[in-house]
Amino acid sequence: MIMEIVTLEVRMPRRARLLLPGMPLHIVQRGHNRQQCFFNQTDYLFFLSLLQDFAGRLNCPIHAYVLMTNHVHVLASFSELTDIACVMKGVAQEYAQYINRRAGRTGALWEGRYRSCPVPTERYVMACQRYIELNPVRAGMVDSPELYRWSSYNGNAGFREDPLLTPHFLYEGLAPDPGERHECYRQLFRRPLTVKQLEELRGSINCGHVPGASGGKRGRRWNN
Template identity: 55%
Template sequence: MTDDTMARRPRLLLPAVPLHIIQRGNNRNPCFAEEADYLVYLSLLQQYAAAAACQIHAYVLMTNHVHLLLSSGSANGPSVLMRRLGQHYVQYFNRRYQRTGTLWEGRFRSSLVDHERYLLVCQRYIELNPVRARMVSEPGQYRWSSFRANALGEDDPLITPHIVYEGLGRHDAERRCTYRCLFEETLSDHMLEQIRYAGNSNSPLGPESFVVETSRSLGMAPRRKYNRQPVVVGKNLPDKVL
């Protein structure tokens, strides 16, 4: 099955279930060229997330693509957000750089995320993108992500912590400390492949029970889940924070 075929699948969206969104520049071309571009995108994201009743838990803006982890009280909230955000950012970008045509690579891709065991894994995956791309050696060195807010307490009006993150400690300092500890353990190659497969195929990210439950809620046959080997959880941390 090709990526194009997978991209045409009906999008899986459920109220209150976290969603990992990926949007890439057309032909992998840059969608951010200067500092002002990142700032405009984040400003628009904040504006339209609020209007669409979406809560942003994590994000990273890479040179030619974007990752978001969000929740919404309505099933169509994420689609409304991404449509408005995409349209207005493209208008800004084309005007600024005197260009025409599309900026994004078709529809955004997404996967529903099981919050009990996969939400913080997905959050780490997102915030570690600049490290995997060898742009920085530590996630806190990258300016255009949510890591500084989630791990270091830097003020970021975009971020609304998920209840799973809130459960990491009794107060903000304890939660941030526990969250930073998660980054001491490397995400396995299998986990990276599982997250990428789910995002590229619009499939749920979670255990088989989550895949079946979400598909049943939408009246659809369960999507085939990437399952080459069992997920290996952390050795020294409670399951709920992985």
């Protein structure tokens, strides 16, 4: 007797995104199969211009960001929770089209859906900004965050103007005077993030939950 084996593909429903009014979102978009997404200075500048354009149109303040070679981190606030999809989808699509035209390539540039998780303000916002802006240091690309051009650190630390940034109120609360505020911000980076903070922030973006909540060890893990 010949038995026919039939394999059924079962697709699990996508997990609903956790969006909490009043909480900034930590967003990560990664290259397809971890492939490179930025190839020269013009690419980085074009992506940042797109992010500034879409966030400005929808009144979505950007508090921190970093563009790595194969992924992007953004910390942003959204007055309308549906705007996150408009911003990230718009930026990702236009940037992918630009790269495909410039490089004469086809196919997916991004891995698919961006990842996101809410960031409770009082405990995690400043830690999340440090986590994002220290990515190039953890990756061994630079020795200190001010040496990496494609992040928000130099803007938040007062080393240069960054028109993309809108300060979070906790950042503004570091000190009333801008010069003192910048120095306070730099001081934060002289203390490394704790192992617990790193695990909680990584776990939250891996699984889409609030940092510190249970479940951070499930799902696919990313190191940066």
